[in-house]
Amino acid sequence: MPLKAIVDTTSDDIGFKASVATGFAEKFYEAAVQATHEVFEQNILPAAKAGSPVHSGKNRDSIAVSFRQRLETFWVSAWLFTQSGYGWLIEHGTSHDRKLTRMKVKQRKGKVPVNDRTRAQPYIYPAIQKFVGRIPERARDIFAKLMQ
DSSP: OOOOOEEEOOOSSSSOEEEOOTTHHHHHHHHHHHHHHHHIIIIIHHHHHHHSOOOSSSHHHHOEEEEEEEGGGTEEEEEEEOSSSOHHHHHHOBOSOHHHHHSOGGGGTTOOOOOOOBOOOOOHHHHHHHHTTHHHHHHHHHHHHHTO
């Protein structure tokens, strides 16, 4: 992209203001959006699917990513989620005896909750942590190509 000087002659002061990189912010944002899409779709999503523990049902197949962006505010967001209905429980673990564990100890009448907690088996968070650092690196490469 050739650089174009824009001279501001509206001021009565001596001197001038110039901009040599028109569309800089938009191109930078375009690179950030493209890098976010690439890293989430090519690295993070496959890693989350590979790391999903084997359970009955289709949790691994239900992992997906969605993107939102707003050019006016230069905002981009990626959201990794499952549609199985129990993906969050696998990621964070759970307890099945909720009624008794939420009850105050005095009100339990000597009952002791069974340690029935399903252990957490994170697979989404580790995938994000492993690859999220590639987004700025990839954006830098894309931006350099866009500005040529």
